[in-house]
Amino acid sequence: MNRPSDPPKPRVQSIGSLVGQLISRRGYAQIAATDRFHEAIAAAVGKDLAAEVTVGKLNRGVLKVFAKDSVTIQELTFQKRSIIKQIGKQVPDAKISDIRFAVLTRS
Secondary structure (H helix, E strand, O other): OOOOOOOOOOOOOOHHHHHHHHHHHHOHHHHHHHHHHHHHHHHHHOHHHHOOEEEEEEEOOEEEEEEOOHHHHHHHHHOHHHHHHHHHHHOHHHOOOEEEEEEOOOO
16 A cells, blocks of 8 residues: 555556657658658659659648649649559558649749
C-alpha cells in the first residue's frame, strides 16, 4: 500500500512505444511514406517523368503532387488512374482516393 511519504514509482514504457514516439516527433514516418509514394508514381509513369515530381501531403485520402511545369501535370493527369492503382498496390494502407496536381512554385 502506498503511503503519502513513499516516492512515486517511475512509469515504465516499452522500447517500442518510445521508438514510435521518436519517429512521429521527428517526422521520419512522413519521410518514409513520401518515399513510398514517389516510388509508386515512378513505377506507374516511369523514372523520367517521376523525376519532375515532388510528393506533398496526404489529407483525407487526397494526395497532393507537385510538378515542375504544366506540361508534366497534363501528362500525369492522363495517367492519374494508373498512378492511383499503383499506389494502391504498393502502399495499400494509405487508402488514396484521389490525386491533386499543382505546379511547384519556387520563390
